[in-house]
Amino acid sequence: MNYETVVGLEIHSELSTVTKMYCGCATSFGSEPNIHCCPVCLAMPGALPVLNKTAVEFAIKAGLAMNCAITRSGKQDRKNYFYPDLPKAYQISQLDTPLCVGGYIDITVGDEVKRIRINRIHIEEDAGKLLHEAGGGTLVDFNRGGTPLIEIVTEPDIRSSEEARLFLESVKAILEYIEVSDCKMEQGSLRCDVNVSVRPAGQTEFGTRTEMKNVNSFRSAVRAIDFESKRQIEELEYGGTIVQETRKWNDDKGESYPMRGKEEAQDYRYFPDPDLVQIVVDDEMLERIKSSLPELPDARKARYVGDYGLTRYDAEQITNSRCLADFFEKAVSGGVSPKAVGNWIIGDISKILNEKSMEAGDIPFLPEQLAKLVTLIEEGVISNTAGKKVLDELFENPRDPELIVKEKGLVQISDEGALKAVVVQIIDANPQSVADYKAGKEKAVTFLVGQTMRATKGQGNPQMLNKLIKEELDSR
Amino acid sequence: MNYYDLTAHEIHDLLVGKEATSEEITKSVITRIDSVDDKVEAYLARTSEAAIEAAKRVDAKITRGERIGALEGVPMAFKDNLCTNGVKTTCSSRMLETFVPFYDAFVVKKVNEGGSPVLGKLNMDEFAMGSSTENSYFQKTRNPYDLQKVPGGSSGGSAAAVSAGSAVFTLGSDTGGSIRQPASFCGVVGMKPTYGLVSRFGCIAFASSLDQIGPLTKDVTDCANVLNTIVGHDPADSTSLNVSKVDYTKALVNDVKGLKIGVATDYLQDGVNDEVKAAVLAALDVFRSLGATVGEYTMKAAKYALPAYYIISGAEASSNLARFDGIRYGHRTESFDNLKELYENSRSEGFGDEVKRRIMVGTYALSSGYYDAYYKKAQKVRTVICNDFKEQFEKYDFIVTPTTMATAFTFGEKTGSPLEMYLNDLCTVSVNIAGLPGISIPCGFDGGGMPIGLQIIGRTLGEEMVLRAAYTFEQNTQFHKHRAIIGEKEGRSV
Amino acid sequence: MKLTVDDVKYVANLARLKFGAEEEGRFVSDMEDIIGFADMLGEVDTEGVDPTFHAINLQNVLREDVVTNLYDREALLQNAPGKMNGCFEVPKVVE
Numbered sequence A: 001m002n003y004e005t006v007v008g009l010e011i012h013s014e015l016s017t018v019t020k021m022y023c024g025c026a027t028s029f030g031s032e033p034n035i036h037c038c039p040v041c042l043a044m045p046g047a048l049p050v051l052n053k054t055a056v057e058f059a060i061k062a063g064l065a066m067n068c069a070i071t072r073s074g075k076q077d078r079k080n081y082f083y084p085d086l087p088k089a090y091q092i093s094q095l096d097t098p099l100c101v102g103g104y105i106d107i108t109v110g111d112e113v114k115r116i117r118i119n120r121i122h123i124e125e126d127a128g129k130l131l132h133e134a135g136g137g138t139l140v141d142f143n144r145g146g147t148p149l150i151e152i153v154t155e156p157d158i159r160s161s162e163e164a165r166l167f168l169e170s171v172k173a174i175l176e177y178i179e180v181s182d183c184k185m186e187q188g189s190l191r192c193d194v195n196v197s198v199r200p201a202g203q204t205e206f207g208t209r210t211e212m213k214n215v216n217s218f219r220s221a222v223r224a225i226d227f228e229s230k231r232q233i234e235e236l237e238y239g240g241t242i243v244q245e246t247r248k249w250n251d252d253k254g255e256s257y258p259m260r261g262k263e264e265a266q267d268y269r270y271f272p273d274p275d276l277v278q279i280v281v282d283d284e285m286l287e288r289i290k291s292s293l294p295e296l297p298d299a300r301k302a303r304y305v306g307d308y309g310l311t312r313y314d315a316e317q318i319t320n321s322r323c324l325a326d327f328f329e330k331a332v333s334g335g336v337s338p339k340a341v342g343n344w345i346i347g348d349i350s351k352i353l354n355e356k357s358m359e360a361g362d363i364p365f366l367p368e369q370l371a372k373l374v375t376l377i378e379e380g381v382i383s384n385t386a387g388k389k390v391l392d393e394l395f396e397n398p399r400d401p402e403l404i405v406k407e408k409g410l411v412q413i414s415d416e417g418a419l420k421a422v423v424v425q426i427i428d429a430n431p432q433s434v435a436d437y438k439a440g441k442e443k444a445v446t447f448l449v450g451q452t453m454r455a456t457k458g459q460g461n462p463q464m465l466n467k468l469i470k471e472e473l474d475s476r
Numbered sequence B: 001m002n003y004y005d006l007t008a009h010e011i012h013d014l015l016v017g018k019e020a021t022s023e024e025i026t027k028s029v030i031t032r033i034d035s036v037d038d039k040v041e042a043y044l045a046r047t048s049e050a051a052i053e054a055a056k057r058v059d060a061k062i063t064r065g066e067r068i069g070a071l072e073g074v075p076m077a078f079k080d081n082l083c084t085n086g087v088k089t090t091c092s093s094r095m096l097e098t099f100v101p102f103y104d105a106f107v108v109k110k111v112n113e114g115g116s117p118v119l120g121k122l123n124m125d126e127f128a129m130g131s132s133t134e135n136s137y138f139q140k141t142r143n144p145y146d147l148q149k150v151p152g153g154s155s156g157g158s159a160a161a162v163s164a165g166s167a168v169f170t171l172g173s174d175t176g177g178s179i180r181q182p183a184s185f186c187g188v189v190g191m192k193p194t195y196g197l198v199s200r201f202g203c204i205a206f207a208s209s210l211d212q213i214g215p216l217t218k219d220v221t222d223c224a225n226v227l228n229t230i231v232g233h234d235p236a237d238s239t240s241l242n243v244s245k246v247d248y249t250k251a252l253v254n255d256v257k258g259l260k261i262g263v264a265t266d267y268l269q270d271g272v273n274d275e276v277k278a279a280v281l282a283a284l285d286v287f288r289s290l291g292a293t294v295g296e297y298t299m300k301a302a303k304y305a306l307p308a309y310y311i312i313s314g315a316e317a318s319s320n321l322a323r324f325d326g327i328r329y330g331h332r333t334e335s336f337d338n339l340k341e342l343y344e345n346s347r348s349e350g351f352g353d354e355v356k357r358r359i360m361v362g363t364y365a366l367s368s369g370y371y372d373a374y375y376k377k378a379q380k381v382r383t384v385i386c387n388d389f390k391e392q393f394e395k396y397d398f399i400v401t402p403t404t405m406a407t408a409f410t411f412g413e414k415t416g417s418p419l420e421m422y423l424n425d426l427c428t429v430s431v432n433i434a435g436l437p438g439i440s441i442p443c444g445f446d447g448g449g450m451p452i453g454l455q456i457i458g459r460t461l462g463e464e465m466v467l468r469a470a471y472t473f474e475q476n477t478q479f480h481k482h483r484a485i486i487g488e489k490e491g492r493s494v
Numbered sequence C: 001m002k003l004t005v006d007d008v009k010y011v012a013n014l015a016r017l018k019f020g021a022e023e024e025g026r027f028v029s030d031m032e033d034i035i036g037f038a039d040m041l042g043e044v045d046t047e048g049v050d051p052t053f054h055a056i057n058l059q060n061v062l063r064e065d066v067v068t069n070l071y072d073r074e075a076l077l078q079n080a081p082g083k084m085n086g087c088f089e090v091p092k093v094v095e
Ligand SMILES: [Mg+2]
Pocket: A093, A124, A151
């Protein structure tokens, strides 16, 4: 039987505020444990929370960027449960008045645009960190405790792990564009819970879903969804049933398993936090935040397709990173071909970034230098192959590409007389190729071009060489 | 004349007139504690040396000819749920037996800035849950008017200390009557301000939407001066009101002519002690004789305030007290093999029965399937009670009730049944539910010489009206001048 | 409202409290009394009445996003019954 996978995501993103949600402690990582703590975020007796204004504004900004309606009068609620990383034994979250409701993000799947609806975005605080001591007990570090989060909850509109990945990329891009989160997956600033169910193709009602926790990267999300949908399909194929449960994703093993303690029915006893007051979003505040929104990835994508003639796919590749897109725009602003710049960015530059595990923001050279590189190729000064060498050099020791070309002797030979001499010499040395050519094997030309390129140390103008070789062969 | 019998404003006059030094006065109160506290047992911790040092600083200031504030040099003490930097703060619980805060409560900071020597920390019902201070893990505080009787609660230590002359004034907290009821039992003045007027930062929370800190004093003038010191906006408490500063001593006007008094007759019918009723009716006559008019009304939701209170406060407490888990501070059990046992044993050993009962009831009221029927219903009844008050305050300037239906009771008399103990808060809880200001002032004595309290309730931020009414009553009666004689059953003297 | 030992056990588990058998019985009857007392709330007509969560209505009490706290870790940890390497210590957490 054919099955359809149905996925819903709950994405937690840390907001890049300077201080925590309810106290003036700095939000920062990698420091000594329990340094960025105070009576409030350690839940000392008598301590009280005061909400961070920027966190509220950031959450609203995210909601607007994701096409949500903003709740004009909301509250914060306590979610009660005991865990050592939760000092108050309740998390301050939002139950029935999330700051943002009913939005969507459009993703491009193949050639089609697909809308993924967002149910809600609410604010809540992060928990501390448990460090497991080998052999001993567990240590608790509350530096992260109380960091502002937004939780983005989708409708079950996602139908594959690929769609989930595209959606997550879009979320990350939007948050980056509006500068409310730095979205560093490896530091846990974007995490998600993944709800998966399967159903026979064509069936309208949903199957029983499971929820997977501990999914900490886009790659894990893809793997976790694939694993879980396969597991569920197999279960159903063998006549089993799916149990609604919370599972934990183990990324090392590439599998999920039921969380311990599921016998403990979850009864969070949510109620409005009496230490906190209403959040009222008035027109003035809403307008102010709206007007602070930059151009969003979708709008940029459309512009790149319309103004620069990029394909939708290419445009999305570039606009998914604000840094990359900014770099692209600066590079093309001087008038070089956007298509060519785009190809360099999506191709070699992205590849090198990947290999060096660098972010777009870490590109060491200037957009103008990339533009120069493209110009040098377009003007025939250097070959494409030489261009790659120039790019490698730009990553190693960024400087004017023209200088690199000179220093490395990469200038293309376009002197017809000089090239003609090399061509004659190579053809003389390869009679078999001449015979092949005469027998109709076009491939011989390619071989001879390669040989002449080698003879010119890669500096021969390939188009010119091609032309000269054909002329010479035809003349024999 | 004993210094320890004086009010804060009398002491202030002596200091300013250089008739006594703060050191002499502070030492007089310390000596008083030394001689009576083994009987009254109001103090959990004493900070005599620091108090004397503070007193000396004030004296130096006076010697230099500098002006001093109204409470400067006047020795006081705090209820033990108010965090004091470097001084143990236990909430009278085994849970916090060794807890030493590294921060001050907002009010503690204010009092310190005001220059009052701090004598120590006062006994209370564990986590402020109770009406007799019998729920303290550490000791039983006795009523200075009769050592066989309870001082009331939960601020029993704060009321008894003022009543016994063991502190000139104290601070307590009031969630359902915890300042006013013990004030009434111990014959002193106790006020719960409008919710949000005094910052709760550093007050170990019982029920966040009801808790409010307030003064216990020997008279209404002192009450106004203490209010002046502790009221103020605190950016660290989201529920702290940001209102313009008022000088409450300006409200001390001996005049109620033309004012309209509402009397909630619900508290003068079934169950009220005859002597209490007579004292309240006599007090109303005093007001009438001074030109006020008295109107009677019945509070529609009067009998529902108590059950609503016990659900709301229990629910909030169940969550507020969840942080006491034996991890970052507080009692940690010695017998545990895993995390769950650490939680369960630490909490079960650290909390007393009444605290556990409230946590259980509150957890139940919030749990799946019961939220609507109990917690949410109680909050709707709260709306009804608030509206009821609003309606009355359209007609009346202030409302009068007895503070309690009876005078102080004997130890153990009500410990058998939690519900019977809860009835102590009958007249006071609705004031917390609606966030209103309320004061209890002495208005008589029963046949056994035990004090009777009169409760005056004002509208939101109506502290000035409450103080004016209380002050006028006080200026025209003598009850506030009585002092307890410790160890004498008939402990009344003028 | 009739309460059972199982009800008390369920609530006690949520609240991380533990009772002996004798205590459990006492809590059943105490809670039954208190909850039974609260059942009286059902008599109040609250049709169309909104709940009041705060007696005083405040809104938008917000803090500027500026670092204001600087505490000594020693002070933060001074009351901890179990600590190690600048952290609070708990028994091994099995997930
Ligand atoms: Mg959440």
